[in-house]
Amino acid sequence: xxxxxxxxxxxxxxxxxxxxxxxxxxxxxxxxxxxxxxxxxxxxxxxxxxxxxxxxxxxxxxxxxxxxxxxxxxxxxxxxxxxxxxxxxxxxxxxxxxxxxxxxxxxxxxxxxxxxxxxxxxxxxxxxxxxxxxxxxxxxxxxxxxxxxxxxxxxxxxxxxxxxxxxxxxxxxxxxxxxxxxxxxxxxxxxxxxxxxxxxxxxxxxxxxxxxxxxxxxxxxxxxxxxxxxxxxxxxxxxxxx
Amino acid sequence: xxxxxxxxxxxxxxxxxxxxxxxxxxxxxxxxxxxxxxxxxxxxxxxxxxxxxxxxxxxxxxxxxxxxxxxxxxxxxxxxxxxxxxxxxxxxxxxxxxxxxxxxxxxxxxxxxxxxxxxxxxxxxxxxxxxxxxxxxxxxxxxxxxxxxxxxxxxxxxxxxxxxxxxxxxxxxxxxxxxxxxxxxxxxxxxxxxxxxxxxxxxxxxxxxxxxxxxxxxxxxxxxxxxxxxxxxxxxxxxxxx
DNA sequence: GCGATGCTTCGGTTACGGTCGAAGTATGAA
DNA sequence: TTCATACTTCGACCGTAACCGAAGCATCGC
Numbered sequence: 001x002x003x004x005x006x007x008x009x010x011x012x013x014x015x016x017x018x019x020x021x022x023x024x025x026x027x028x029x030x031x032x033x034x035x036x037x038x039x040x041x042x043x044x045x046x047x048x049x050x051x052x053x054x055x056x057x058x059x060x061x062x063x064x065x066x067x068x069x070x071x072x073x074x075x076x077x078x079x080x081x082x083x084x085x086x087x088x089x090x091x092x093x094x095x096x097x098x099x100x101x102x103x104x105x106x107x108x109x110x111x112x113x114x115x116x117x118x119x120x121x122x123x124x125x126x127x128x129x130x131x132x133x134x135x136x137x138x139x140x141x142x143x144x145x146x147x148x149x150x151x152x153x154x155x156x157x158x159x160x161x162x163x164x165x166x167x168x169x170x171x172x173x174x175x176x177x178x179x180x181x182x183x184x185x186x187x188x189x190x191x192x193x194x195x196x197x198x199x200x201x202x203x204x205x206x207x208x209x210x211x212x213x214x215x216x217x218x219x220x221x222x223x224x225x226x227x228x229x230x231x232x233x234x235x236x237x238x239x240x241x242x
Numbered sequence: 243x244x245x246x247x248x249x250x251x252x253x254x255x256x257x258x259x260x261x262x263x264x265x266x267x268x269x270x271x272x273x274x275x276x277x278x279x280x281x282x283x284x285x286x287x288x289x290x291x292x293x294x295x296x297x298x299x300x301x302x303x304x305x306x307x308x309x310x311x312x313x314x315x316x317x318x319x320x321x322x323x324x325x326x327x328x329x330x331x332x333x334x335x336x337x338x339x340x341x342x343x344x345x346x347x348x349x350x351x352x353x354x355x356x357x358x359x360x361x362x363x364x365x366x367x368x369x370x371x372x373x374x375x376x377x378x379x380x381x382x383x384x385x386x387x388x389x390x391x392x393x394x395x396x397x398x399x400x401x402x403x404x405x406x407x408x409x410x411x412x413x414x415x416x417x418x419x420x421x422x423x424x425x426x427x428x429x430x431x432x433x434x435x436x437x438x439x440x441x442x443x444x445x446x447x448x449x450x451x452x453x454x455x456x457x458x459x460x461x462x463x464x465x466x467x468x469x470x471x472x473x474x475x476x477x478x479x480x481x482x483x484x
Numbered sequence: 485g486c487g488a489t490g491c492t493t494c495g496g497t498t499a500c501g502g503t504c505g506a507a508g509t510a511t512g513a514a
Numbered sequence: 515t516t517c518a519t520a521c522t523t524c525g526a527c528c529g530t531a532a533c534c535g536a537a538g539c540a541t542c543g544c
Binding site: 007020059136 | 247248249250251252253254255256257258259261262263265266301320324325327328329330331332333334335337338368372377378379380383384414418422423
């Protein structure tokens, strides 16, 4: 009856608590089976199956058969960004389920956001990359600078492969704990993979939390030095003095 | 039962078609009465009243009594950004209600996004501001540059007043039709107000569309020249050649 | 082949929420 | 005061969808 896109369908997909729990779980980035998702949502397998088919019909998740298991993931980066965006809004508005659990500090420090690094460390990494002029851009469209391409390649990142992936290489994703942007896109994913592969960090078993090892902390600080408290830091109060 | 913010509550608020219609209508930026909102949603006044109180309890809208009317608006910029973000996601995924109506081209060209300019013109304006180094920044955190402050003041914008408003001055908002960022925040609002006050553009009666006058077009082109097709334009395919 | 596991489909129950009619409150106009 | 408009509250109806038990497929291991 009205012009424009229909947000109600998406809203109602996310609006059910069971489905919201599943989506939140999938934001962890790992592919999960129907049984696991039923567990995290606290419902039986039959009910979960029904929810999952609805989410798939809505294009929010994708499934992949492997043996007798069905692994579910978020459909793509866009879904992850949207969910993370909603979580940011919800967190800021005080829509929380469990008044900051015990794992909360670890989650705020460093966590997985679908396939890249988020939390304090994620935000610091992007701040540093911008300060070092590895990345430039405006809005959610970011770009590698020519000098940045060199630095990333030196780190062992296969840039041509990232470009070939046909997904945006750099992208800004709003962090729900920091309310600042961190790096998403295929480069964001590649960097997280790098940390994990090098053994600098590892994922907590049943959580989105990422724990850095001792050398991991050092390497992170070396690769992504914090800029002196500058333009990037003070974001809300602007330079315009009244 | 799980950590993190609760997206289900917000989802279910938006998930009802009637409420979604109301929110979409309010994205137009004008304050609307309960009766008007009931009309756009296609429901009776009683039902609308119930929906509106739910939306208000959820913090998505605010009301202001004036005489015997109650005017409703979105609660703040954050809500507008979230809704617009969802609309972008929905549009990209093909969740549309009415297969691109007749007003659609006008909407894509220039429209109101809560309180600032969106659509092709909104995106072009931000592109130009960045190319002219009036605005710089990364992610959704943008900043006026010192030279930019001068230019905006010269345009007749009261920067100290914007700062006093305690809202972010510059902010990136994802455009659902262009899938690029445009300028939000109090500066974005001030610029749209400027266009309307100067008579360069006016709002269509019952739509979010904004129509520029002849001189408005010229002034817009003069104030916000398009950068030569450069880094800002080609955003998805990166400079890295395979 | 057989049983076990992982998941889907079917059927029936239940409950929540959207809906409207009718009545009630508040503001303004005459 | 009286009537009209703008809106809310109450109560009842009804449809949808979430939910689970049971049965049905598919795949793996043996």
